[in-house]
Amino acid sequence: MQKSLQDNLFSDLQTLLGERARDGDFELGLYGKDGSVLEGRPSIVCLPQSTSEVQEIVKICRRYDTPFLARGSGTGLAGGAVPIGEPVIIATAKMNKILEVDLDNRIAWVEPGVLNLDLSNELLPLGFHFAPDPSSQQVCSIGGNVANNSGGPHCLAYGVTSAHIAALEVVLPDGQIAQFGDLTADGAGYDLRGLFVGSEGTMGITTRIAVRLTQNPPEVRTLLLDFADVRDGAAAVSAIIAAGLIPAALEMMDKRAIEIVEAFVNAGYPTEADAVLLVELDGLPGGVEYGVELVRSVATRHHVGNVRVAADEKERALLWKGRKNAFGAVARIKPDYYLHDTVVPRGKLVEVLEKVYRIADAHDLIAINVFHAGDGNLHPILAFDSSEKGVLERVHAAGRAIVTASIEAGGVLSGEHGIGLEKRDYMGMLFSAHDMATQDLVREAFDPDGFANPLKVLPTGSRCSDSFGQHVPDGAWV
Amino acid sequence: MPEEISPEVLAFATEIGSSGLVTVAGGRTQWTVGGSPLEGVREVTAPSGIWAYEPEEMTVRCGAGTTLQELSAALSKYGQMVPFDLSPSATVGGALAVGRSGYRRLRYGHIRDFVLQVRHIDHKGQVVSAGGPTVKNVSGYDLCRLMVGSLGKLGCLAEVTLRCLPIPQTSKWLTGRQDPFDVFAKLYRPSAILWDGDQVWVCLEGVSSDVEAQSDLLDLEETAVPPRLPDRGRMSLAPKALKTFDRPSGNWVAEVGVGVVHMEQPNADPAISNINLSLMRELENRLDPGGRFNPGRKVLSE
Incomplete structure (x- = not known):
């Protein structure tokens, strides 16, 4: 962007937001990254506090022909919040109020910057929670969950974010304010709400969200199962589901993950095991009891070692702490990691896992597997040290091979x-x-000129409006 | 490379072709929702058949013309279901195109949340795939959800992949006279609470000890069947609004906790804001510019 134009744009944004419009080197560097290993650079960072401020920012951006990018907590792992084409960042961190809890309709209206876990903690005494629970739930925002249609361990039984969003207030890419969906059962017309969830900020910016509230289960049991052979563990996963049980969560960790996590949190994970399954059952007491026994008997058929049932809430929290801190624990062996996310049919878990190990070996990388086994959602972590010369190319090549292997497996x-x-x-x-x-064609109905988070989701060439394509910075690694 | 398209879907694409008006007929169980199809228009039916069912994956892929009866028969052999709760002669594609969930939505959610992958035929007669075949997937823009409730105005559903659930061990209906909102507040994830302004019907599902314990919380008697749901009108309210809504004339049955009211009395479609209306018209113009599909039926009234 031309220097004078940039100065005028910044000055207009500053008039609107005061010190909440920023263009210092530190901020621009910070907001150039998200949870991925990709990196870009924004032109300006804005921290609005209201829908009308978001609307004004969008209008100002349009006046200066500058793209914009909405950002929640920046924990996304696919580079969705990495700025390409020097956009203005619209960070929702200061829009973090729970506006209304409406138990009669079993929804809550929240601003997009509300953190996922903060919402569930707030709802706890009322007997409800927000079901999607990504591993990053302590820091990720509801707005980000909407943008990515986020999941989490408990989505196996409760479904991903889209099923838990009743309505959204959205600032459209042309600056108009719309509401998609409402609190009524069916809504009216086409499902714009469903289309918007998961659109990664390319159809507008959500500024108020009505999330559905899920009843807290009266009974919860968490089991840790260890296996001497990862193949038995994976077979047990398929067998548990095939037996007609849908646990609230069904997570798997491989040997390396167990070792790293145990050294980090001391949850008593069996470090001699080849794999562990973390199984959670919830609901009414009879169903939970039935589930525990079924898991026990299926696991026994698949040569389980120990079955540890958490005795109390404290032990349960400890077992989950291991799972939810696995990614952070990787820092014990390498300073950087690249976390993948693919889904394969449950029946192909072992086959694809073995391929992942072979791919990592071939590229001289360490693969660690901690994942949502119940829905076949693999999360191979490639651990590396970015100061090593040429390592990113190897990580990139291995990543592509893992995605290819997953797709080949259906x-x-x-x-x-x-x-x-x-x-x-x-x-x-x-x-x-x-x-x-x-x-x-569908995306363009919302943003014909490609101003909202340009160059994401669809490859260049399949889009009609790649007007900002020439700005892909050298630093961005795609 | 993208997955291969089945010959049945390709044949359906050829049949639809790239020109002329087309009406897609399912089981004609919700045939006039959105208006009666224009007479004299070439009628086609989507291919039927269960094409891939993997009980251990809990996913099923079938032709959009498959009836719910055929689907249920295949799934129940393995103790599984897709809880659509519509007429057995309705087709999977028809049920999704109309987009109205069955009476157990309170527990199982909207039918759109069972859709994993959709293949539809577009106005050019070409196959479009959206979503993915696995129980969980984020695969670009969610055209699957857009298709649910579209009355086939944006494309003709040809093939769908659905998520299945285990059939609960016990399923029990109770009925009697008790405040339905009180019932709703007392229970943990009931499958259905229906109410006609006087009588209440409750569906409880799960293992038998839980179903018994939950029934003990209520002052209701067991019954064999749910009430008949009137189907000439349908209102969609917020769950809370059922407490105070203007009761329609004629019989009606409301889904408590959900907000749907099934009525004898026909009613007008709810209003759509101007901004949403223009986005929706834009989607129609982009996906079916010539207005080829299902003339006479409308998602957006004039």
């Missing part, structure tokens, strides 16, 4: 992290050119 590109920038150019592995052109 899987998909992403379970819950989204497409963003990371997987944008992989879309052709799953979709024909015509499929993607149709997706773009």
Whole structure:
């Protein structure tokens, strides 16, 4: 962007937001990254506090022909919040109020910057929670969950974010304010709400969200099962589901993950095991008891070692602490990691896991597996040290090979992290050119000029309006 | 490479072709929702048949013309279901195109949340795939949800992949006279609470000890069947609004906790804001510019 234009844009945003419009080097660097290993650079960072401020920012951006990018907590792992084409960042961190809890309608209206776990903690005494619970739930925002249609361990039984969003207030890419969905059962017309959830900020910016509240289960049991052979563990996963049980969560960790996590949190994970399953059953007491016994008997058929049932809430929290801190624990062996996210049919878990290990070996990387086994959602972590010369190329090549292996096994590109920038150019592995052109027709109905988070989700070439394509910075690794 | 398209879907695409008006007929169980189809228009039916069912994956892929009866028969052999709760002669594609959930939505959610992958035929007669075949997937823009409730105005559903659930061990209906909102507040995830302004019907599902314990919380008697749901009108309210709504004339049955009211009395469609209306019209113009599909039926009234 021309220097004088940039100065005028900043000055207009500053008039609107005061010190909440920023263009210092530190901020621009910070907001150039998200949870992925990709990096770009924004032109300006804005921290609005209201819908009308978001609307004004969008209008100002449009006046200066500058794209914009909504950002929640920036924990996304697919580069969806990495700025490409020097956009203005609209960070929702200061829009963090729970506006209304409406138990009669079993919804809560929240601002997009409310953190996922803060919402569930607030609802706890009322007997309800927000079901999607990504591993990053302590820091990720509800707005980000909407953008990515996020999942989490408990989505096996409760479904992903889309099923838990009743309505959204949205600032459209042309600056108009709309509401998609409402509190009524069916809504009216086409399902714009369903289309918006998971659109990664390319159809507008959500400024108020009506989330559905889920009743807290009267009974919860958490089991840790260890297996001497990872293949038995994976077979037990399929067998548990095939027996007609849908646990609230069904997570798996491989040997390396167990070792790293145990050293980090001391949860008493069996470090001699080849794999562990963390199984959670919830609901009414009879169903939970039935589930525990069924898991026990299925696991026994698949040569389980120990079955540890958490005795109390404290032990349960400890077992989950291991699972939810696995990614952070990786820092004990390497300073950086690249977390993948693909889904394969449950029956192909072992086959694809073995391929993942082989791919990592071939690229001289360490693979660690902690994942949502119940829905076949693999999360291979490639641990590395970014100061090592040429390592990113190896990580990139291994990543592509893992995605290819998953799709060959009948899987998909992403379970819950989204497409963003990371997987944008992989879309052709799953979709024909015509499929993607149709997706773009739909996206364009909301943003014909490509101002909202440009160059994400669909590969360049399948989009009609790649007007900001020339600005892909050298630093962005796609 | 993208998955191969089945010959049945390709044949359906050829049949639809790239020109002329087309009406897609399912089981004609909700045939006039959105208006009666224009007479004299070429009628086509989507292919039927269970094409891939993997009980251990809990997913099923079938032609959109498959009846719910055929689907249920295949799934129940393995103790599974897709809880659509509509007429057995309705088709899977028809049920999704109309987009009205059955009476157990309170527990199982909207039928759109069972859709994993959809293949539809577009106005050019080409196949479009959206979503993915696994129980969980984020695969670009969610055209699957857009298709649910579209009355086939944006494309003709050809093939769908659905998520299945285990059939609960016990399923029990109770009825009597008790405040339905009190019933709703007392229970943990009931499958249905229906209410006609006087009598209440409750569906409880799960293992038998839980079903018994939950029934003990209520002052209701067991009954064999749910009430007949009137189907000439349908109102969609917020759950709370059922407490105070203007009761329609004629018989009606409301889904407590959900907000749907099934009525004898026909009613007008709810209003759509101008901004949403223009976005929706834009989607129609982009996906079916010539207005080929299902003339006479409308998602958006004039």
